[in-house]
Amino acid sequence: MKTFSSYDPEDFYDELIDAEGQPRPGARLLVDMIESLPEGDLALRQKAAEALLLKMGITFNVYGREEGTEKIWPFDIIPRIVSAEDWQQIESGLKQRIFALNEFIQDIYNAKKIIKDGIIPEDLIMTSRTYRKACEGFTPPRGIWCHVTGTDLVRDRDGRFYVLEDNLRCPSGVSYVLENRQVLKRTFPQVFEASQVRPVDAYPSKLLEMLEYLVPEHIPSPTIGVLTPGIYNSAYFEHSFLSQQMGVELVEGQDLVVHDGCVHMLTTKGLKRVDVLYRRIDDDFIDPEVFRPDSLLGVKGLIGAYQSGNLALANAPGTGIADDKVIYAYVPQIIKYYTGEDAILPNVPTYICRNDDDRAYVLDHLDQLVVKAANESGGYGMLVGPHATAEDRADFAEKIKAEPRNYMAQPTISLSRVPTIVGDRIEGRHVDLRPYVLFGKEIYVQPGGLTRVALPKGSLVVNSSQGGGSKDTWVL
Amino acid sequence: MLSRVANSIYWMCRYIERAENVARFISVNLNLLLDMPLEKGNHWEPLVMITGDQAIFEKHYPDYEKKQVMHFLTFDRKYPNAILTCVAAARENARSIREIISSDMWEHLNNFYLELADKCSPDMALADPQRFFKIIQMRSHLFTGLMDCSMSHGEAWNFARIGMMLERADKTSRILDVKYFMLLPRADLINTPFDNIQWSAVLKSASALEMFRKRYHHATPRNVADFLIFDDNFPRSIRHCVSKAKACLHRINGSMPGLPQNPAEKQLGRLEADLAYTDIDEVIGQGMHEYLDGLQTRLNQVDMVIGTTFFNIEPTTESCAQEQ
Structure with missing residues (x-):
């Protein structure tokens, strides 16, 4: 069975597959290799990778559960590939x-x-x-x-x-x-080498x-x-x-x-x-x-x-x-x-609730926007308008009115997707990318970064505390 | 190195050594039972006696019966000296010093714990206890071996060895203390095969039977005690353990043996000297139990002084910060 033949990128930007269903240039080797695997082999490799992470002790404690429950942070072995120009x-x-x-x-x-x-x-x-x-x-x-x-x-x-x-x-x-890189080198050694990551x-x-x-x-x-x-x-x-x-x-x-x-x-x-x-x-x-x-x-x-x-x-x-x-x-x-320069990487358009016009717009369009508190992280203090209940939205509207300085809102981004193993098939899941930057004598950007993936179907929240996992990121 | 790190590595090794000893005691006892007449009294109580924790056992378990004792000593997370609790504690210590020990050591210990904590383990232990407890012993040996060959023999390693040696000396003294009295020959049993089996079991509990045979041919109480306390070369004899611990302690500070520079070196040096200048006949004259009891107290004092000298632990009335 061809793993990717039934794969549908739908109406999203897919990092590996283009709108015609063809692999993007840098992903060709990887897709071909996955296609050539015997049935069930991909799932075996996924299991082996998880076992390796557990053995290395790369786990976090699950709070509030019985003693001894530790989990690995979910990891998907299909990498996200970023082209050299990007x-x-x-x-x-x-x-x-x-x-x-x-x-x-x-x-x-x-x-x-x-x-x-x-x-x-x-x-x-x-x-x-x-x-x-x-x-x-x-x-x-x-x-x-x-x-x-x-x-x-x-x-x-x-x-x-x-x-x-x-x-x-x-x-x-x-x-x-x-660590993801260590694991992936063992999972797909040939493709990794040939892709010049x-x-x-x-x-x-x-x-x-x-x-x-x-x-x-x-x-x-x-x-x-x-x-x-x-x-x-x-x-x-x-x-x-x-x-x-x-x-x-x-x-x-x-x-x-x-x-x-x-x-x-x-x-x-x-x-x-x-x-x-x-x-x-x-x-x-x-x-x-x-x-x-x-x-x-x-x-x-x-x-x-x-x-x-x-x-x-x-x-x-x-x-x-x-x-x-x-x-x-x-x-x-x-x-x-x-x-004196224009920003090379744009911001997501943002409405600042302390500005009256922006606030009025936000309150009128809560069902289309993502609202965030100024100083929360980890996916907390946030409202994903299109996925929220009317009650949640009403709650948030009150919070915004009470403390406008503390909130901003952005249109819901259709995050790009990457093919991800779900049971015995592959489906698209939304991802973001966190590159790491060091500022010392010079500024160094690590070529790669953390690709976080929202594992529940359709979810846009990639935080580990909210059902997110990770993928290796290959920069070519 | 950091005081907290030294403390953690010291305890990591004590816990591994403790787990291994408990596994060995159980193993030997299982073996012994195969050779014992069925009606011959209770053979599981002494196992709990060696740990010194009868009170804890009796509070939670109705009888000194095989399954209950095995569960208590192996899987009871509420009991601080159970094998699983020890391995878990060793692993938590290892986790806090992962950057100090080798990845091989960490991965092995992590895996050791995960498999032992698996929900199938208790069934495995009952289905094939010989194999189960052998595996635990071999895992501990593997850990010690990995520590020996994948970690620099610097300060951290020396603290690890001290922890291991003190724990081992303490356990040997406890085996001897419990068994010596139970096995003092009754007139009607002297030199009978039954007696012999029991003494062999004591030696096996300290992995000592074969080495003992090379030095003494007959297992008399005096010879067994002499071997387990005073033999210079046997790796589980108390004298040997104390002298190895002392060598490691001196390496940490670079001080000469005989010229102690801190309270820990003094305390351990005195204990070593006493062991060097005492012999088995004096011990028997003075009373075996009193002697061993005194020895255990002094080992605890050494542990305490090491805590105050290196680990930045305030002296307390408790014997040590981590135990129980």
Whole structure:
């Protein structure tokens, strides 16, 4: 049986198959290989890949279930393929965007020129829940704020890429990119080789170089650590994986103390000074003296050490201001303001509920729009209008009226699809793409990124907490 | 290295060693029962006695009966020293130090746990217990072997070895303590085949029968005790374990044996010296149980001092931070 003969891309942009049902140029080898497999073989390979992930312990805990229930994050072995030209545009677009956002954060906490020049209203910044007063007047080492970014891109029916969201705080998922690749190399070795896929494995060493770049030159062999909330965090696997790959310490808040203005680790031989932390704890929890006093995960005095220049942090506290989902709407103007260029990667058109005209439109068209709260992530605080009940929509309308500053809305994007294994057949499922960007001496975009796939039929929500899975991403 | 990491690796190995010992005890007991007359008393109670946890058992289980004892010692997640609980704890420790141990060690331990926690395991254990408990022992050995050949023998490895050696010394002392009294020869049984089987079982519980035979030909209580406490070369004798633990401890700080630099080195050095300058006849004179009891207390003290010296653990009245 030909696996793809009954496959229907329907009225969506399909990443592997064109509207005539033919494989796209870069996907030809893969599709031919899948077609040539004996019946049932694809499902076997899928099972083998899942078994491998379980064995490697790449699992997350399912909260609220009986002890010992662990699941792998669903992984589909059919990769998503991105052509070299598409990638070229993504890469240059992300470099431009991240550069501009970094300039923006530096400006917002210091000179505030963009406010004075009337590009962004001051009250929008000041009312953002992710604005950190503690960062005012501060310039981090080398002037870099957003060292690690994971930008969510989507592709609409027309095949164009749009930026859906910027994640400049502690974006996670890059370890899945690396592990998915390991698994897929074992699953489709020949096709992988013949397709000349660009390698993703350089990421940990690029990350390490970036962290080292933050250390003043007079410290010859700096101590670098990854700061994790601990083994109960759902991204713990990633924290551990990255520190192992970089060969640096993995520390928890309980391992650190601030002494004489510097941060130290408690070691078997006494205190040892730490120079750089790649922190994977949110701003709110990182230092109970400065942010949330009830945090048990953080380290007292850490921000003090950071602000006196005795510690570098990646990402810098305060970067959340640039991924406020309302500020997002201004990013094309931000890019223009700081670089003089037009944005290479467009935003999804966005209605800002604090503007009266936009709000009126949003309230009238809730059944067609996706509404998002400014500071939620993981698919929470969000209304997918066309799929919501009338009751949900009425609820959301009240929320928007009560707190217009906190909401924005976008037309529902017909996310592109990728063939995905469903039982013993292949069906199209919607995907997005999160490439990872490092900002050190230069800006580096990992060739690939995390393709998240919404596994339930017709679903547009790709978040892992909402039934999403992942795929390997092949950049040719 | 980080104190928390050192603590985790130390406990990871203690738990693996503990799980292996429990599996071996059960295995030996099953074997022994095949050779025993049916009516000869209860053979499952001593197994729980070795663990020192009779009170916990009796609270939750009605009888010292094969199935119940096997379930308690193997699968009872509420019992901290059950094999499954130990392997789970070893794995949680390993998870928190995944970046320190080798991927081979992690994958093996992860798989060890997942298979043991599988819902089919209890049926397998009942259907073919010999095979089941043998597999657990071999998995523990494989883990130890992987640690030996896939991980640098640096500080972390030395902490791991100390954990393993202290746990092993403690378990050997417990086997001997329980069995020695039960098996003190009654006049009518001396040198009968029955007696011999029992002493062989004690030695097997410490994987010691064959090595013992090479040194002593006859299994008298004195010889067995001498071998298990004082033999220099047997890997489960208490003296051997303590002296290996001490060597690892000195490697961590780079200090010379005989010139201790911290409380842990002092405490362990004293224990080693006592073991070197005591012999079996003195022990029997003083009372085997009292001696072994004292030994266990001192092993606990060593554990505690290692905690305060390296792991940044405040001294408490409890013997250690993780146990129970």
